[in-house]
Amino acid sequence: DAGITQSPRHKVTETGTPVTLRCHQTENHRYMYWYRQDPGHGLRLIHYSYGVKDTDKGEVSDGYSVSRSKTEDFLLTLESATSSQTSVYFCAIGIAGLAVADTQYFGPGTRLTVL
Amino acid sequence: DQQVKQNSPSLSVQEGRISILNCDYTNSMFDYFLWYKKYPAEGPTFLISISSIKDKNEDGRFTVFLNKSAKHLSLHIVPSQPGDSAVYFCAPCDRGSTLGRLYFGRGTQLTVWP
Numbered sequence: 001d002a003g004i005t006q007s008p009r010h011k012v013t014e015t016g017t018p019v020t021l022r023c024h025q026t027e028n029h030r031y032m033y034w035y036r037q038d039p040g041h042g043l044r045l046i047h048y049s050y051g052v053k054d055t056d057k058g059e060v061s062d063g064y065s066v067s068r069s070k071t072e073d074f075l076l077t078l079e080s081a082t083s084s085q086t087s088v089y090f091c092a093i094g095i096a097g098l099a100v101a102d103t104q105y106f107g108p109g110t111r112l113t114v115l
Numbered sequence: 116d117q118q119v120k121q122n123s124p125s126l127s128v129q130e131g132r133i134s135i136l137n138c139d140y141t142n143s144m145f146d147y148f149l150w151y152k153k154y155p156a157e158g159p160t161f162l163i164s165i166s167s168i169k170d171k172n173e174d175g176r177f178t179v180f181l182n183k184s185a186k187h188l189s190l191h192i193v194p195s196q197p198g199d200s201a202v203y204f205c206a207p208c209d210r211g212s213t214l215g216r217l218y219f220g221r222g223t224q225l226t227v228w229p
Contacts, residue, residue: 042222104161109158
């Protein structure tokens with residue numbers, strides 16, 4: 001158990017509304033990631049963080065922003081939700097091995113539905 | 116452009132037999148390869164990994180083989196058990212580049228029947 005929680009676990013929202021998903025870790029790891037999982041696509045990286053206030057874009061970052069003001073929390077925001085953002089969102093932490101964060105451990109996921 | 120391919124979306128195996136899940140990649144910079152298992156409504160769980168300096172890594176019933184020249188890896192599960200039924204993702208990374216980013220394949224649904 002890597003001590004990762006995600007909230008909310010389920011959310012239904014309407015197109016155009018802002019949505020914030022929270023990822024919380026208890027073990028003070030430096031690296032954190034947000035992924036989305038869609039049928040036929042595996043997991044795709046949205047944004048990642050390598051420290052407080054240090055974030056960068058992944059492969060599917062359009063329409064998303066992130067913030068990390070504390071080591072333990074990594075927030076994912078959909079500024080104006082669209083139906084294409086209906087997905088399951090996973091947060092992960094990276095555990096450093098020989099270099100950087102080579103093994104990631106995932107939270108339980110948030111199922112988001114945008115109507 | 117898909118850098119990681121798991122060409123079998125599903126695999127069905129009888130309990131006690133061997134399950135072999137395959138993964139192909141195109142990026143020669145990948146130097147660390149992970150497998151994750153995912154049950155419905157749960158997050159992916161780290162299963163086993165292998166470094167590019169090895170060609171085999173074993174952990175109990177799970178063995179991962181790496182063929183760098185063919186850019187191919189496989190996960191063997193012996194013997195397969197019904198509790199192994201899940202989606203398996205191959206996820207390589209290039210540890211020398213962007214902060215341990217993983218590149219996920221689309222997954223293979225393994226079903227182990229009694």
